[in-house]
Amino acid sequence: MTRHPSPALERQGGAVTTTAPPASPGRGRRRRREGRWAAWAFLAPVTIYLLLFYAYPLYRNVELSLRDYTVRSFVHGGAPFAGLDNYREILTNPTFGPALAHTVVFTVASLAFQFSIGLALAVFFHRHFPLSRTLRALFLVPWLLPLIVSASTWSWMLNSDAGVINAALGAVGIEPVNWLTSPQWSLASVTIANIWIGIPFNLVVLYSGLQAIPTALYEAAALDGASGWQRFWRVTFPLLRPVSAITLLLGFIYTVKVFDIIWIMTRGGPTDSSTTFATWSYRLGFGNLLPAFGPGAAVGNLLIIMALISGLLFIRTQRRQAS
Amino acid sequence: MKTSARTRRAIGAALVAVAVAGGPAACSSAADDDSSSAGSGSGTYAIWDPYPQFSDDSEWVKLLRGCGTAAGVTVERTGFDTTDLTNKALLAAQQDNSPDVLIIDNPVISTLAEAGVLTTTEETKLDISAMEPNLIAAGQLGGKTYGVPIGANTLALYYNKDLLTAAGVDVNSVTDWPSLTAALAKVKAAGKKGITFSAIGTEEGSFQFLPWFWGSGAQLTTLDSPQSVAALTLWTDWLGQGYAPNSVINNTQTTSWQEFASGDYAFSENGTWQLANAEKLGFAYGIIPIPGRTGGTAPAPTGGEFVSIPVQGRTERYATSQKLVSCLTSADNLLTTDTTLSYVAPVAAVQAKQVAADPKLKVWVEAVGAAKGRTSDNLGTKYPKISEPLWTAMQAALSGSKSPQEALTAAQAAASSATN
Numbered sequence: 040m041t042r043h044p045s046p047a048l049e050r051q052g053g054a055v056t057t058t059a060p061p062a063s064p065g066r067g068r069r070r071r072r073e074g075r076w077a078a079w080a081f082l083a084p085v086t087i088y089l090l091l092f093y094a095y096p097l098y099r100n101v102e103l104s105l106r107d108y109t110v111r112s113f114v115h116g117g118a119p120f121a122g123l124d125n126y127r128e129i130l131t132n133p134t135f136g137p138a139l140a141h142t143v144v145f146t147v148a149s150l151a152f153q154f155s156i157g158l159a160l161a162v163f164f165h166r167h168f169p170l171s172r173t174l175r176a177l178f179l180v181p182w183l184l185p186l187i188v189s190a191s192t193w194s195w196m197l198n199s200d201a202g203v204i205n206a207a208l209g210a211v212g213i214e215p216v217n218w219l220t221s222p223q224w225s226l227a228s229v230t231i232a233n234i235w236i237g238i239p240f241n242l243v244v245l246y247s248g249l250q251a252i253p254t255a256l257y258e259a260a261a262l263d264g265a266s267g268w269q270r271f272w273r274v275t276f277p278l279l280r281p282v283s284a285i286t287l288l289l290g291f292i293y294t295v296k297v298f299d300i301i302w303i304m305t306r307g308g309p310t311d312s313s314t315t316f317a318t319w320s321y322r323l324g325f326g327n328l329l330p331a332f333g334p335g336a337a338v339g340n341l342l343i344i345m346a347l348i349s350g351l352l353f354i355r356t357q358r359r360q361a362s
Numbered sequence: 363m364k365t366s367a368r369t370r371r372a373i374g375a376a377l378v379a380v381a382v383a384g385g386p387a388a389c390s391s392a393a394d395d396d397s398s399s400a401g402s403g404s405g406t407y408a409i410w411d412p413y414p415q416f417s418d419d420s421e422w423v424k425l426l427r428g429c430g431t432a433a434g435v436t437v438e439r440t441g442f443d444t445t446d447l448t449n450k451a452l453l454a455a456q457q458d459n460s461p462d463v464l465i466i467d468n469p470v471i472s473t474l475a476e477a478g479v480l481t482t483t484e485e486t487k488l489d490i491s492a493m494e495p496n497l498i499a500a501g502q503l504g505g506k507t508y509g510v511p512i513g514a515n516t517l518a519l520y521y522n523k524d525l526l527t528a529a530g531v532d533v534n535s536v537t538d539w540p541s542l543t544a545a546l547a548k549v550k551a552a553g554k555k556g557i558t559f560s561a562i563g564t565e566e567g568s569f570q571f572l573p574w575f576w577g578s579g580a581q582l583t584t585l586d587s588p589q590s591v592a593a594l595t596l597w598t599d600w601l602g603q604g605y606a607p608n609s610v611i612n613n614t615q616t617t618s619w620q621e622f623a624s625g626d627y628a629f630s631e632n633g634t635w636q637l638a639n640a641e642k643l644g645f646a647y648g649i650i651p652i653p654g655r656t657g658g659t660a661p662a663p664t665g666g667e668f669v670s671i672p673v674q675g676r677t678e679r680y681a682t683s684q685k686l687v688s689c690l691t692s693a694d695n696l697l698t699t700d701t702t703l704s705y706v707a708p709v710a711a712v713q714a715k716q717v718a719a720d721p722k723l724k725v726w727v728e729a730v731g732a733a734k735g736r737t738s739d740n741l742g743t744k745y746p747k748i749s750e751p752l753w754t755a756m757q758a759a760l761s762g763s764k765s766p767q768e769a770l771t772a773a774q775a776a777a778s779s780a781t782n
Contacts, residue, residue: 102653109476110452110473110474110476110477111476111478111744113452113476113477114455114456114476114477114478114479115477155559155600184628194612198609198612199607199608199609200607200608200609200621201609201621201624216568217608217611218611218732219608219611219612219763220608220611220760220761221761221762221763222763292378305612306562306564306612306614307562307563307758308562308611308761308763309563309611309612309757309758309760309761310563310754310757310763310764312759312761312763325445325449326564326747327746327749327750328448328469328470328473328565328567328746329449329473329476329743329746329747330449330452330473
């Protein structure tokens with residue numbers, strides 16, 4: 040060993056194992072090849088998983104939307120290629136305009152309220168007063184409930200005739216409102232329910248973001264004579280920006296595809312007044328005795344594209360802010 | 363280097379967004395695990411039914427097992443939610459994994475027949491001669507029959523005896539629409555609520571509207587006829603005058619039943635399947651058939667399931683499947699099954715036995731006799747394309763966004779363009 044001080048061996052001792060000893064190039068190549076196989080073997084599960092559970096369903100959905108499927112050709116194959124016919128059908132459908140508008144209103148209103156209420160509560164609970172833990176835990180309840188439970192509860196509470204909300208309004212002398220059964224109110228009702236369900240998520244993420252802000256900064260700001268309001272806008276808000284950004288992105292992806300709440304509460308009705316792309320896609324594909332797979336998949340793909348574009352735009356603005 | 367890594371990360375994040383948002387895709391392409399048993403082992407036969415409420419120790423499952431034993435095979439039964447079963451059956455057929463016997467809601471038969479998923483009763487030599495013609499019609503398409511009805515249910519009006527007596531209404535006076543509306547007015551004047559039904563924006567809503575639609579003489583091929591407008595106007599006026607609650611627009615048949623069970627409502631349009639719950643009501647109840655516009659019993663739509671034999675790659679399995687279906691639909695077993703499900707039997711002789719055992723069923727047997735399949739009259743898969751505009755019109759008129767005439771004119775336009 041001392042006669043042949045091989046650099047490779049030394050490096051091996053230093054935990055670098057990839058370089059082959061120059062004395063035996065054949066063995067080294069084999070080892071390198073083995074290393075590559077090992078790398079592939081480690082990569083394989085996740086690749087297969089991605090292909091099987093993400094790429095293939097996505098491909099099938101695109102394929103469904105580009106062919107003219109009937110129930111017969113869905114089972115026996117041979118659906119003719121229809122190009123963008125399904126998309127054309129969707130775009131000219133009288134439901135398209137309202138569904139797009141409702142999706143935008145529902146998503147923007149939900150995000151704005153969820154985020155601002157969530158942030159206000161996070162700042163509130165950040166002060167650590169007696170019982171703050173218990174109260175904070177109570178705020179998580181909407182998040183823990185299965186959606187079918189919370190949506191059904193909301194629809195009972197908002198019932199025109201027997202609902203507790205109309206009873207409360209009646210007690211203070213306000214005329215009952217047909218929350219779920221009038222075209223003017225149905226979208227607002229499902230949005231309110233969705234805001235309530237989304238607040239805990241915003242609260243939890245923003246609260247943990249607040250804990251990452253060093254208290255020294257607040258002390259310094261206080262010494263400089265900053266008011267509570269100034270401390271929030273000059274210290275908390277800017278430092279919370281990365282966390283806020285991810286909260287809003289996740290919130291967006293989640294909200295744009297919300298289906299269960301709307302379906303359980305109003306079925307997208309009455310007459311499309313609370314239909315979003317998510318419920319419309321479901322209604323086309325599954326909500327009828329005779330499923331329309333092609334148009335249903337086309338609407339689903341539009342939803343995916345909306346999420347994709349917003350995600351990319353979001354990441355771009357975030358990167359610009361960072362640099 | 364830095365930018366490309368960033369781009370990659372951006373695309374990665376975007377893909378995650380896509381994956382999270384791609385809901386419907388996953389449903390439509392996932393293969394079904396439960397069905398793998400269908401093609402395997404000649405001694406095991408798969409039966410799918412829409413009765414998830416029955417567990418393995420229920421009478422229904424015992425009957426299925428018994429029929430299997432009689433045919434010399436083992437039965438593997440899976441109960442699905444009824445709204446799930448259409449797509450499950452289509453997907454299974456796509457994978458050539460269909461169950462040997464499929465029990466499915468009657469209006470779905472035409473969809474599955476259209477898809478080429480079901481065998482005809484000629485092919486599998488099933489005897490359908492004893493079945494009532496108006497019930498089996500829902501399973502017939504182009505002169506061929508695709509299944510055997512296992513039982514039927516339909517709609518009628520449950521009424522609250524105590525409440526009607528208190529309001530001074532004689533239920534025997536309710537024979538047509540004007541007398542029904544007059545009864546509702548009296549109930550309202552007595553400070554109670556009139557009638558509850560389900561006008562939800564799904565097939566369930568159309569199902570509940572059809573007795574009034576047909577009872578006025580309207581045809582599904584012409585949604586904007588004066589008769590059809592009269593039927594929708596009847597409902598709209600009930601809402602306008604406060605005889606029916608505004609919540610009907612969002613009511614399922616279950617929520618509408620809950621309203622009736624509260625004891626505040628005089629009438630409820632509901633089905634045979636509520637009979638067991640009706641016994642638990644805190645007041646005396648009765649049942650009358652839904653009146654036609656000018657009297658008589660209105661034809662209500664038939665509900666209930668058909669037993670069918672899906673197409674198999676291995677046609678030699680049909681012989682055993684045929685034995686299973688014949689066993690399930692034999693007179694004795696029909697009596698057991700329809701009593702369990704609280705359905706009316708599709709065979710006159712068995713209906714007579716049911717009425718003998720429970721005289722309360724008489725009104726239901728009559729209602730089923732007057733009932734009509736939604737996909738009958740050779741409408742087949744046109745029915746779903748008519749039903750959706752119909753329930754949309756119903757919702758538009760009841761929520762006040764359109765007049766009944768406007769709503770139904772729009773519905774007819776939508777139905778014409780969808781069916782042609």
